[in-house]
Amino acid sequence: MIKVGVIGFGYWGPNLVRNFATSDRCKMVAVADxxxxxxxxxxxxxxxxxxxxxxxxxxxxxxxxxxAISTPVQYHFDLALAALQAGKHVLVEKPMAASAADCRRLIDEAAKRKLTLMVDHTFIYTPAVQKMRDLVQTGELGEIYYYDSVRVNLGLFQHDVNVLWDLAVHDLSIIEYVLGKVPVAVSATGISHVPGAPENIAYLTMFFEDSTIAHVNVNWLAPVKVRQTLISGSKKMVVFNELEPSEKIKVYDKGIVLNDDQEQINKLIAGYRTGDMWAPQLAGTEALAAEVRHFADCIETGTAPLTDGEMGYNVVKVLEAASKSLAQRGASVAVER
Amino acid sequence: MIKVGVIGFGYWGPNLVRNFATSDRCKMVAVADxxxxxxxxxxxxxxxxxxxxxxxxxxxxxxxxxxAISTPVQYHFDLALAALQAGKHVLVEKPMAASAADCRRLIDEAAKRKLTLMVDHTFIYTPAVQKMRDLVQTGELGEIYYYDSVRVNLGLFQHDVNVLWDLAVHDLSIIEYVLGKVPVAVSATGISHVPGAPENIAYLTMFFEDSTIAHVNVNWLAPVKVRQTLISGSKKMVVFNELEPSEKIKVYDKGIVLNDDQEQINKLIAGYRTGDMWAPQLAGTEALAAEVRHFADCIETGTAPLTDGEMGYNVVKVLEAASKSLAQRGASVAVER
Amino acid sequence: MIKVGVIGFGYWGPNLVRNFATSDRCKMVAVADxxxxxxxxxxxxxxxxxxxxxxxxxxxxxxxxxxAISTPVQYHFDLALAALQAGKHVLVEKPMAASAADCRRLIDEAAKRKLTLMVDHTFIYTPAVQKMRDLVQTGELGEIYYYDSVRVNLGLFQHDVNVLWDLAVHDLSIIEYVLGKVPVAVSATGISHVPGAPENIAYLTMFFEDSTIAHVNVNWLAPVKVRQTLISGSKKMVVFNELEPSEKIKVYDKGIVLNDDQEQINKLIAGYRTGDMWAPQLAGTEALAAEVRHFADCIETGTAPLTDGEMGYNVVKVLEAASKSLAQRGASVAVER
Amino acid sequence: MIKVGVIGFGYWGPNLVRNFATSDRCKMVAVADxxxxxxxxxxxxxxxxxxxxxxxxxxxxxxxxxxAISTPVQYHFDLALAALQAGKHVLVEKPMAASAADCRRLIDEAAKRKLTLMVDHTFIYTPAVQKMRDLVQTGELGEIYYYDSVRVNLGLFQHDVNVLWDLAVHDLSIIEYVLGKVPVAVSATGISHVPGAPENIAYLTMFFEDSTIAHVNVNWLAPVKVRQTLISGSKKMVVFNELEPSEKIKVYDKGIVLNDDQEQINKLIAGYRTGDMWAPQLAGTEALAAEVRHFADCIETGTAPLTDGEMGYNVVKVLEAASKSLAQRGASVAVER
Known part of the structure; x- marks a missing residue:
């Protein structure tokens, strides 16, 4: 039994505590707030x-x-470092820290002490993201053309970080996990509608070494909540709608018409979708329960978590590059190697 | 009765011919192809x-x-110019021409000859866009924060223009008409997945003199057709879903939470939308029929069309700036004054 | 070329005329109204x-x-009989006639004269209904448990027939074609909300020789138009939503839990659907075009149409039984053999 | 503080226990199972x-x-009677008891002892049902024409009661509460697809003293879960979709066309809905929390609950009549006065 303390009992902390408490692998010992x-x-x-x-x-x-550290991002580094230095394994909320340098420092500290350092990129543990990774990694989608995500919220403004650090962070981990590669350059635009506050709307394009392109549309000021991701490959395409109760993942056979056959063209213009569609049933597992089990496994076996410090570090590097690009109205910024 | 000839009887031409033929204001005389x-x-x-x-x-x-000229864009200028020089009024497909300079030349020629020059930005004549203009121009939405549009198609690749010139063109006219202002700078990203072909996926951010921001996501390679536009203001927000048969326009009362009230925050996190929603019934009029009537009115009275040469010119200027930015992976490019 | 005259140019007649006019198998000669x-x-x-x-x-x-006869149902018999007696092949709108006896009379007349008699049950010629028939007749759904249809309209009241004769008529032909069997008894309820007018809302249950049950919910006074049909079998289930632009037919793998396993039960209670779902792409063919071709084929080869007089007769027998049951508030009425 | 014991800790019991435990009006003392x-x-x-x-x-x-009694229905009467006889207030699961006579017996016992007797018709305490009652009782919908509900589940078969007693029970309480009247006669049809088991699919029509009609479609064997209710009045119509996350209640302005104006008729045929639509925001309150508060209020003040024994009794009377009609394939059966 892994004995756990949780720091932060605001919005997300209670979910962590509940999952540790009900896990048969862990024991909830203490909460700090x-x-x-x-x-x-x-x-x-x-x-x-x-x-x-x-x-x-x-x-x-x-x-x-x-x-487990579930506080505003500005406290992640100090708390995680102190925990590691005290010999504790650490699960830290995403984004892992306020700078890539801080992330690297934590990775090194954990490595030195042979402690498990895991970042709470919860999405990676959902059945839907697992299914998308399968579809991509088995080649079922073919060569990947693009990843396109819309992740917009209802008027809840944060004051410590901008909307990229709050919402795009999910896609950055999903992209790394599902596509198995990281961006080399980014272009970001956005704006703040509240004077003095961080950007509440932003658009982030990511370029890769190959011809894959990724784009994330994040927004704190939408009338309806949207969580939709498209992944398109040369063979098939996936639509992931997190809010759809019964068909979160839809897989479409694809069609492209490159020729000039007017009848084919008219069909595509008039149509609403391409090919057959297949919506696999997904397990109803709670992602956080799976994540807590995985955390316990990693501590016990010493293996690296799916969402280890390296993933947390890669995500923060992209966020740093994106913030730089945002300040230059979209100018391309390379992601640090 | 305005006697009309139509050039181009491919995909869109037959719609023009049908509407001229059934209009009691016009007479279809001849078709060229x-x-x-x-x-x-x-x-x-x-x-x-x-x-x-x-x-x-x-x-x-x-x-x-x-x-009326309904050919690939590369022929618009020569055909429109010849028509004007022959003393004919002109309705030209969008985008108006392949360059802003060509657009300006056509405007001047029409002005000199006191002929009507209209661009077929059909969306402007839809009941939905008319309703959005009303909502914005009467101040019902308040100060406009953003315009955000997704316009993606099913695998139909054009070879003469890139996806911005094919699809974003709609949004550029809607933005000018509904918001009543034009962008001052743009950042565009995108990629081509077919070697040697124009970009088939692109993202365009537009900046204005005030803090409004606009973004358009266009794509020829989507598994499902999407046509959705959000306009958010300080008071209310609009969702326009062109493909929704019964509720194309939804108006939402808005809510923003800037404070730290945890209960309010939790409500927004758990919620799926804000405020009451109202879906006004829209007239079932065919936009092209209204447009044909308007064309006849403008010719008879000499008034400028809603979608006149200036709008066509403004749209092409933004497309030119966007193409420049696209080539620089998102670097901000000013729109020519 | 079959030379065709159409009687009735109101709501549906123009669709018939258009399809005969554009068919390369027929020639539109004359219209009466x-x-x-x-x-x-x-x-x-x-x-x-x-x-x-x-x-x-x-x-x-x-x-x-x-x-082709596209008039109110009360005129079908006289016009169809006169047409047959004049040696013309006949396509008659559904329901075939105002009584089963009249239908029988027309069948006999056509048989005697070796003329084609076809009823315009258009749905039978849609790709969606063809697909459902395939799924049932190949056994892919297993033993059929039920057919359940909702077919409701927006406030358009007819004054000559009740809502069963107007809307349930579609389901009666689909049931016969897709399930390959006809009801043996019915129970119908309904009411009129306009004094002196026919029932504008009705519910029709149909019993068969085996344990299949069918139910149709028809209504002229709905706020939204609905066209949804469920067919459930022992192996799979189909949902047919005629108004869904992109996924008209969805096929679900089925799950039943008969045991007392609490975890399984909770999963079903919490779930929103069962098994994998598959939405086959359907051809975009216009049903009426296929029907017109089939009419020409039947005339030329002398074969019986899919929607022949016998189907029209069976449909009207069920409608007659339903009207009797309706008058007795649901009492079971046998369908005449 | 009302001190509470709960009998039955299967599917629903834990929800009762959780709400009693977190209520500041009650104290959870003991659980029996x-x-x-x-x-x-x-x-x-x-x-x-x-x-x-x-x-x-x-x-x-x-x-x-x-x-609080949350056991299979067959045990409700004995347990509730014993509880009342021991001087305990009672909250009993719906349906209240296996027969109307048993319900009456419990009402009398509670009255004699001046104890609160409440039936757990939870729906009555949802914001959506409260809103529908407001809309009907303030006359905003006008004269009520019909109530039409579809309530279908995913393959979860009960073995003690048929599907009417399991699912239609919800609508019977909603009808009484929202419309403020009870049916005078019913017609029910249905069938069992598992030999020896109770009916798993049923259709229930209810007649009232006026021209309102109600219909409930209940089914344990559906591919998708549906919970949709329509209430139509002479002025407006409501659609209640319990599973819709953001727009559970939609109110439509209504249109009926009784005349012969072909243009109006075509518009209704081509249309997908009538009039403007308005989706009021609903409170996010958990119904069971409100119900628990109401139970405590009623005990403390001695007032009758919204879902008192009389409502439970009326519901069971309709279920008894429905079961009789079901056995006669839809023959009309009067509801006992």
Whole structure:
């Protein structure tokens, strides 16, 4: 049993605590949060766990093996470093840290101490993303042409990071995991509609070494929530609609018409989709439950997590390049090697 | 009765011919096309009209008042210029011409001769776009924050122009008409997946003098056809889904949460939309029928069309800037004044 | 070339005329309608065809081989009988006639004269219904459990027949064609909300010799148009949504849980659908064009149409039984053998 | 604080326990279930509550004020009666009991002892049903023409009751609450596809004293889960789609065309909906939380619950009449007064 402490009991922390508490591989030991009202709530729901307003109490506790950090991104580095230095395994919220340099520092620290360092890119553990990876990696989609994602939210503005760091972060991990490659250059545009606040709308294009292109549309100010991803290959295409209750993944046989046959052209103009469509049934597993199991496995076996520090580092490098491009209204910026 | 000749009887030409033929304001006189099989089809459907493989026959015909040009864009300028020089009013397919300079030349020629020059930006005449213009221009949406459009097609590749010139062209006219302003700079990215062919996928961000931002996602290689536009203002937001049979326009009351109230935040995170929604019923009018009537009105009264040469020119200027930016992987390019 | 006259140029007649006119197997010769304004419209659209306010002119015309009858149902019998007696092949709108006895009479007359008698159950010629028949007849769905259809319209009230005769008529032909069997008893309920007018809402259950059950929900007073049919078998289930532009037919792998396994039960309760789903691409053919071709084939070869008089007769027998049951608030009424 | 014991910890019981546990008006004291594994699960989730395999322990407990019964329907009567006789307030799952006579007996017992007797018709406490009641009771919909509901599930077969008792029960309570009236006669049809098992598909028409008609389509063997209700009035119509995440309630302005105006008729035939549509935002409250609060209120003030014994009794009377009609293939059966 991995004995776990969680830092941060705001929006996401309670989900972590619940999954650690119900996992048969872990034991929830303690929760830290600056807000004592939140700690009181944690105590009501989980009688018997310890609470503290001081995260250092968790690092010092001999009965804690691993720490999960679910705080604003600006605190990730200090807390994760202190945890590693105290010999704890770490699961840290995404984005992993506020800079790529900080990410690298954490990776090195964990390596030196032979501790598990995992980033909470939860999407990687969903049945839908697993299915997309299968479809791409088995070659069923053919050569990958593009990844196109729309991820827009309902008017919830963050004040510490811009919308790319809040929402595009999901796609960056999915792209690395599903396509198995990372961008070499980016172009980003966006704007803030609240004076002095970070960008609340942004568009990010990513270029790769080959002719794959990726694009992410993120927005905190949409009338309807949208979570839709297209992956198109030379053989088939996938539509992933996270909010669709019954058909999250649809796979389409593809058709391209390059010739001048007017009848074929008219058919494509008049049509609404191409080829047969197939919507595989997906397991109903909660991603976070799978992730918690995987975290326990990695700690016990010493293997690298799917969402290890390297993935967290790659994601932050792209976000840094994107922020630079954003400041130059879309000028292409190389992603640091 | 405006007596009309149509040049080009491929995909769109037959729609023009049908609408001129059934209009009580116009009379279809002649059709020109290089392909005699198409001319035979035109004769079968419209017994009594003249046909010719030589467009010059239409310019020379004394019984033709106006010419509609529905050919590939590379021929627009020469044909429109010749028509104007022959004293004919002109309706030309969009984009108006292959360069802004050509557009300007046509505008001048029409002005000199006091002829009507109209560009077939059909969307402007749809009840949905009319409704969006009303919502914006009456201030019902408040200050406009962004325009965001996805316009993707099913595998139909053009070889003469890239996907921006084929699909983004619609949004450029809608933006000018609905928002009442034109972009000052653009950033565009995209790629071609067929060696030697024009870009089949592209992303275009447009900046304005104020803090409005616009973005268009265009793609010839999608598994499903999408035609969706969001316009967000400080008071309300509109979703325009052209393919939705019964609720093309949805208007949402808006909500933004800038504070730290955790309960409000959780509600927004868990929610799927904001505020009440209202879907006004739209008239079922065919846009092209309204456009043909408007063309006849403009010719008879000498007033400028909604989609006049200036709009066509503005649209092409943005397309030229976008093509430059595309070649530089998103670098910001100013739109010529 | 089959030379055709059409009687009735109201709502559906123009579709018949258009399809006969564009078919390379038929030639449109003449149109009859009581309303001379409609005849003028027919002449405008089809220069060269003859028009008349007297249907008898069509029966008397030596240059007419076949007559299509698209009038209110009360006139079907007299017109079809006169046409047959004049030696014309007949295509008659559905329902075939106002009584089963009249249908039988027409069948006998056509048989005696070796003329083709076809009923315009257009749905039978749609790619979607053809696909459903394939799925059922090849056994892919397994033993058929039920057919369940919702067919509701927007406030368009007929005054000559009730809603069963107007809308359920489609399902009755689809059931016979797709399932390959006819009901033995019916129970129908419904009501009229306009005093003195026929029922505008009705529910029809049909029983068969085996344990298949069918139900049709028809309604002239719905806020949204619905056209959805479910066919469930012991192996798979089909959903046919006529109004869905891109996925008219969806085939679902099925799951039933008969045991007491709580986890399985919870999964079904929480789920939104069962098994994999597959949406085959359907041809974009216009049903009426296929039907017109089939009519010409049947006339030329003397074979019985898919939608022959017997199908028309079976449909009307069920409608008669349903009307009797409706008057008794659902009491079971046997369908005449 | 109302001290509560819950009998039955299968599918629904845990929801009751969770809502009693988190309510600030109630205190969860004890859970009874025949299955000790379920009791162990209850103890893990709610450390400190008592558990027992004998419901009588709850009736005998001095520290229990109220008992909630969430068992198969066949046990409702005996358990509820014993609870009332022990002086406990009762919340009983729907349907209230296996016969109307049993329901009446429970009502009398509760009245005699001045105890609160409430039936868990949870839907009544949803924001959507509350909104529909408002729309009907304020006259906004006008005179009510029909209630039409489809409520179909994914292959989960019950063995103790037929599908009407399992699913139509929801609509019967909604009809009484929203329309404010009860049916006077019913016609029901249905069939069982599993030999010896209760009907798994059924259709129920309900007649009222006026010209309102109601129909419920219930089915345990559907490929997709559907929960859709239409209520149509002389002025407006409502569509309630429980599974739609963002627009559960849509209100449509209505249109009927009774005249012969061909243009109007064509518009309705071609259209997909009538009038403007309005989708009011609904509160995100969990119905069961509101219900638990209401239960506590009723106990404390002695007022009758919205879903009191009388509603439970009326619902069971209709179910009894429906079962009789079902056995006679739809013959009309009067609902007992």
């Amino acid at each position: 600056l807000d004592s009202k939140r700690l009181a709530a944690a105590e009501r729901s989980y009688p018997g766990i310890r609470t503290t307003t001081n995260p250092a109490d968790l690092f010092a506790a001999a009965d804690i093996d691993a720490v | 290089l392909d005699s099989k198409r001319l035979a089809a035109a004769e079968r459907s419209y017994p009594g009209i003249r046909t010719t493989t030589n467009p010059a026959d239409l310019f020379a015909a004394a019984d033709i008042d106006a010419v | 009581l309303d001379s304004k409609r005849l003028a419209a027919a002449e405008r659209s089809y220069p060269g065809i003859r028009t008349t306010t007297n249907p008898a002119d069509l029966f008397a015309a030596a240059d007419i081989d076949a007559v | 025949l299955d000790s594994k379920r009791l162990a699960a209850a103890e893990r989730s709610y450390p400190g509550i008592r558990t027992t395999t004998n419901p009588a322990d709850l009736f005998a407990a001095a520290d229990i004020d109220a008992v």
